[in-house]
Amino acid sequence: xxxxxxxxxxxxxxxxxxxxxxxxxxxxxxxxxxxxxxxxxxxxxxxxxxxxxxxxxxxxxxxxxxxxxxxxxxxxxxxxxxxxxxxxxxxxxxxxxxxxxxxxxxxxxxxxxxxxxxxxxxxxxxxxxxxxxxxxxxxxxxxxxxxxxxxxxxxxxxxxxxxxxxxxxxxxxxxxxxxxxxxxxxxxxxxxxxxxxxxxxxxxxxxxxxxxxxxxxxxxxxxxxxxxxxxxxxxxxxxxxxxxxxxxxxxxxxxxxxxxxxxxxxxxxxxxxxxxxxxxxxxxxxxxxxxxxxxxxxxxxxxxxxxxxxxxxxxxxxxxxxxxxxxxxxxxxxxxxxxxxxxxxxxxxxxxxxxxxxxxxxxxxxxxxxxxxxxxxxxxxxxxxxxxxxxxxxxxxxxxxxxxxxxxxxxxxxxxxxxxxxxxxxxxxxxxxxxxxxxxxxxxxxxxxxxxxxxxxxxxxxxxxxxxxxxxxxxxxxxxxxxxxxxxxxxxxxxxxxxxxxxxxxxxxxxxxxxxxxxxxxxxxxxxxxxxxxxxxxxxxxxxxxxxxxxxxxxxxxxxxxxxxxxxxxxxxxxxxxxxxxxxxxxxxxxxxx
Amino acid sequence: xxxxxxxxxxxxxxxxxxxxxxxxxxxxxxxxxxxxxxxxxxxxxxxxxxxxxxxxxxxxxxxxxxxxxxxxxxxxxxxxxxxxxxxxxxxxxxxxxxxxxxxxxxxxxxxxxxxxxxxxxxxxxxxxxxxxxxxxxxxxxxxxxxxxxxxxxxxxxxxxxxxxxxxxxxxxxxxxxxxxxxxxxxxxxxxx
Numbered sequence: 001x002x003x004x005x006x007x008x009x010x011x012x013x014x015x016x017x018x019x020x021x022x023x024x025x026x027x028x029x030x031x032x033x034x035x036x037x038x039x040x041x042x043x044x045x046x047x048x049x050x051x052x053x054x055x056x057x058x059x060x061x062x063x064x065x066x067x068x069x070x071x072x073x074x075x076x077x078x079x080x081x082x083x084x085x086x087x088x089x090x091x092x093x094x095x096x097x098x099x100x101x102x103x104x105x106x107x108x109x110x111x112x113x114x115x116x117x118x119x120x121x122x123x124x125x126x127x128x129x130x131x132x133x134x135x136x137x138x139x140x141x142x143x144x145x146x147x148x149x150x151x152x153x154x155x156x157x158x159x160x161x162x163x164x165x166x167x168x169x170x171x172x173x174x175x176x177x178x179x180x181x182x183x184x185x186x187x188x189x190x191x192x193x194x195x196x197x198x199x200x201x202x203x204x205x206x207x208x209x210x211x212x213x214x215x216x217x218x219x220x221x222x223x224x225x226x227x228x229x230x231x232x233x234x235x236x237x238x239x240x241x242x243x244x245x246x247x248x249x250x251x252x253x254x255x256x257x258x259x260x261x262x263x264x265x266x267x268x269x270x271x272x273x274x275x276x277x278x279x280x281x282x283x284x285x286x287x288x289x290x291x292x293x294x295x296x297x298x299x300x301x302x303x304x305x306x307x308x309x310x311x312x313x314x315x316x317x318x319x320x321x322x323x324x325x326x327x328x329x330x331x332x333x334x335x336x337x338x339x340x341x342x343x344x345x346x347x348x349x350x351x352x353x354x355x356x357x358x359x360x361x362x363x364x365x366x367x368x369x370x371x372x373x374x375x376x377x378x379x380x381x382x383x384x385x386x387x388x389x390x391x392x393x394x395x396x397x398x399x400x401x402x403x404x405x406x407x408x409x410x411x412x413x414x415x416x417x418x419x420x421x422x423x424x425x426x427x428x429x430x431x432x433x434x435x436x437x438x439x440x441x442x443x444x445x446x447x448x449x450x451x452x453x454x455x456x457x458x459x460x461x462x463x464x465x466x467x468x469x470x471x472x473x474x475x476x477x478x479x480x481x482x483x484x485x486x487x488x489x490x491x492x493x494x495x496x497x498x499x500x501x502x503x504x505x506x507x508x509x510x511x512x513x514x515x516x517x518x519x520x521x522x523x524x525x526x527x528x529x530x531x532x533x534x535x536x537x538x539x540x541x542x543x544x545x546x547x548x549x550x551x552x553x554x555x556x557x558x559x560x561x562x563x564x565x566x567x568x569x570x571x572x573x574x575x576x577x578x579x580x581x582x583x584x585x586x587x588x589x590x591x592x593x594x
Numbered sequence: 595x596x597x598x599x600x601x602x603x604x605x606x607x608x609x610x611x612x613x614x615x616x617x618x619x620x621x622x623x624x625x626x627x628x629x630x631x632x633x634x635x636x637x638x639x640x641x642x643x644x645x646x647x648x649x650x651x652x653x654x655x656x657x658x659x660x661x662x663x664x665x666x667x668x669x670x671x672x673x674x675x676x677x678x679x680x681x682x683x684x685x686x687x688x689x690x691x692x693x694x695x696x697x698x699x700x701x702x703x704x705x706x707x708x709x710x711x712x713x714x715x716x717x718x719x720x721x722x723x724x725x726x727x728x729x730x731x732x733x734x735x736x737x738x739x740x741x742x743x744x745x746x747x748x749x750x751x752x753x754x755x756x757x758x759x760x761x762x763x764x765x766x767x768x769x770x771x772x773x774x775x776x777x778x779x780x781x782x783x784x785x786x
Contacts, residue, residue, distance in 0.1 A: 344705030
């Protein structure tokens with residue numbers, strides 16, 4: 001049996017950046033952590049929940065609430081951490097910008113996990129810019145060891161300089177593993193809550209004084225940052241000086257081992273004295289950074305230097321060693337022996353057995369579509385369903401449907417509904433629904449309740465009856481919430497029952513009044529198959545009509561004339577293909593599987 | 595002696611790629627190497643392409659393998675083997691599970707699954723196809739396909755068998771240990 005990580009106090013472990021941040025929080029005495037899941041940040045709280053019981057940890061309904069709760073815990077003198085994906089920081093920006101003025105009593109580390117390359121995100125925003133706008137300290141580690149250590153350093157900076165600290169990770173830091181030297185937990189006492197109106201109530205008279213302190217704080221940290229080890233010069237060949245941070249540093253060391261390097265660990269405020277020193281040491285300066293020209297613009301504006309940066313390094317997408325090699329040392333790229341082969345892409349799809357499939361199959365069959373949201377069900381946009389037409393941000397499906405009705409009226413809206421998962425609805429869909437009721441909209445909102453925050457890998461939320469640590473928790477009653485918002489027509493349906501799903505969807509789309517359909521069936525990730533059961537095709541009976549292909553099930557492929565059902569992929573407690581076959585050619589033993 | 599070994603493990607979501615790369619990393623670490631690995635989670639889990647880069651040696655900087663520099667590619671699905679072939683070094687080896695999983699683009703009729711055998715011939719790819727699914731089926735556990743494949747590539751990597759076995763022991767649940775070790779041995783016998 002594997003030992004829990006909080007029982008291991010020394011040695012080296014191969015840890016992901018996320019695991020390392022969790023470890024760093026534990027070692028440096030963090031008392032409390034709260035977060036809403038979001039790729040690539042999710043594992044930080046998961047690992048704290050699973051491995052480090054000394055930290056009180058919980059899922060928040062959204063990032064703003066998570067930020068507010070850790071703010072309060074810091075006011076109480078506890079060391080705190082919250083984590084979110086980059087767009088989560090937009091949700092939490094309101095508390096962040098003012099928390100910056102208020103400062104930290106117990107140390108505050110806020111993890112922003114950015115996603116260059118958009119592996120699982122809707123934009124590529126660079127939250128170093130958010131940190132600078134909020135006037136908080138921004139830290140950037142370049143591997144797991146630094147990610148672990150920097151949590152402790154960040155908490156100390158936070159307490160010493162009375163500031164929240166933004167720990168900016170990127171997907172390649174979060175989800176890369178490297179060796180980490182670990183240590184024991186160092187307990188820190190909770191200072192206790194002491195009311196301080198001038199410090200924590202930013203009415204204009206107080207806030208003006210706070211702002212002065214913030215500006216002074218930034219100057220102090222910049223000066224200190226030139227002396228500390230988080231920013232460092234690695235002296236090499238003076239003819240090439242590379243300024244870099246985060247994962248880009250590792251690519252630079254890979255392809256330019258001989259160069260002089262200024263490695264920035266504190267991206268805001270920048271260590272001006274150290275930068276000036278580096279610029280005086282080297283001839284050609286190159287900025288190697290992912291996404292925005294953050295270091296480049298700030299340093300060029302301050303020192304008015306000529307340097308290469310975004311003219312040779314792309315602003316879009318992730319960097320990698322090839323890109324950095326071709327940009328910094330053109331003509332030295334590795335020989336490619338085997339050329340690229342043109343192949344069909346392999347996009348993600350709703351899992352075999354996914355309950356969302358039933359809802360989108362019926363919506364598509366009825367000629368309907370949806371304004372969509374953020375979750376697995378965004379995949380309703382894919383063929384063969386093509387039944388989701390917009391995605392903006394968490395909760396936006398409802399507001400967008402509302403707005404389309406404003407623009408084109410009930411008639412113009414046609415068979416458009418809003419599609420939103422239960423976790424996203426709790427995160428920020430409820431206010432949109434209140435707006436629809438308040439302002440007299442007539443659309444249909446489909447809350448796709450699979451009782452799990454699924455796309456991020458399967459986390460608990462207020463509707464699932466469990467907390468972060470898997471302990472029993474009160475269940476938020478969606479029907480009552482929806483009714484309390486003022487919705488008169490509420491239907492609950494199992495989307496795996498295609499006939500009933502289609503009937504209810506058809507009825508509610510026809511209705512002239514606002515309605516909510518809750519499609520309720522647990523995510524397959526929560527179902528432990530009791531036995532193996534696969535759908536069998538009787539190819540004598542099959543007429544090759546292709547209706548089963550309209551389910552878009554990954555387990556069903558088409559050989560040109562007839563379907564084939566994969567024994568490896570078919571999911572035990574799903575028989576949607578049996579339900580859609582018009583000639584009874586597909587059969588499945590479903591006994592004892594529901 | 596070459597100081598860094600570059601490996602890519604690829605396939606489709608749900609095939610156990612992450613466990614396979616965990617085992618490889620642990621084995622490489624037990625053999626005294628610096629190790630880094632990198633992969634992307636999230637949407638890729640929903641049946642999309644998944645890949646894991648593993649690098650080990652004396653000192654590793656980048657967690658990503660560069661094109662043209664993989665000593666070994668282990669593919670759990672054969673079209674994915676073709677997708678990653680530009681990463682192979684001139685001397686690189688490519689071992690793939692002899693398994694076809696249609697992407698949704700093929701099921702939806704908007705693309706065709708390639709004739710993998712003829713592409714391998716045309717491009718002169720150094721591919722060895724392994725019947726790992728059949729081997730796992732004979733062992734009575736389809737979930738060990740990934741470990742059969744790890745066994746199959748193990749002779750190509752500078753890691754002793756004791757370190758492989760130790761890595762497997764650490765990474766699989768006790769009740770599944772015996773079948774996983776057997777899967778590893780069956781795979782290793784293929785080219786051993």
